[in-house]
Amino acid sequence: MRRITLINPNTNSATTRLMAKIAQAAAPSSVSVTGATVTQGPSLIVDEAGLETAAKAVAALLETIDDEADGYIISAFGDPGLAAARHLVPAPVVGIAEAGMTEAAAGGRRFGVATTLPGLEAAIRRRAEAYGVAAQFVSTRLIDGDPTCIMDDPARLADALEGAIQRCLDDGAEAVVIGGGPLAQAAKALASRVPIPLIEPVPATVRAVMRCL
Numbered sequence: 029m030r031r032i033t034l035i036n037p038n039t040n041s042a043t044t045r046l047m048a049k050i051a052q053a054a055a056p057s058s059v060s061v062t063g064a065t066v067t068q069g070p071s072l073i074v075d076e077a078g079l080e081t082a083a084k085a086v087a088a089l090l091e092t093i094d095d096e097a098d099g100y101i102i103s104a105f106g107d108p109g110l111a112a113a114r115h116l117v118p119a120p121v122v123g124i125a126e127a128g129m130t131e132a133a134a135g136g137r138r139f140g141v142a143t144t145l146p147g148l149e150a151a152i153r154r155r156a157e158a159y160g161v162a163a164q165f166v167s168t169r170l171i172d173g174d175p176t177c178i179m180d181d182p183a184r185l186a187d188a189l190e191g192a193i194q195r196c197l198d199d200g201a202e203a204v205v206i207g208g209g210p211l212a213q214a215a216k217a218l219a220s221r222v223p224i225p226l227i228e229p230v231p232a233t234v235r236a237v238m239r240c241l
Contacts, residue, residue, distance in 0.1 A: 140196030143207030
């Protein structure tokens, strides 16, 4: 059986379990998904300083992890530590922003990103540039309300994200990426509620890893 290790660059182990469960559901039956949580850094990445800290934590985890996985997922939307990880392990490593944006842009589609955190807007645009899809990237749209409160209420979070998705549609998006691994459950709930393709980043990354194996 092949193995994928999902690395959560946030220190919240409950979020790791949730994302690993979603990844396992998206994987073929011949693949086992294991979650791994960094031990240092923020419990939720809210800005670029958090991305930098998380990148170091991902590298530190991979330097010590006793793991022989066939593929790895970096499951935070800024893809912290992705470049370093590709030097540290011989197996394919894919980030959820990389996979989500690439899938959203397939066939030349214009796409937006719906997310919770204004502190990551510039980082998200840089990811689109780095992955060669900036010309199709129309906007990052944010939820209304305090994300630290909304994140603890799944129904409220889904409703708030739906509003951000609608604003992406108003900007001309033909697909929308949910920007954040911890938003995985909300993305799943919203998939049938929007009129265009909604890219759930964790399943998109599983598909990308499988294409590399």
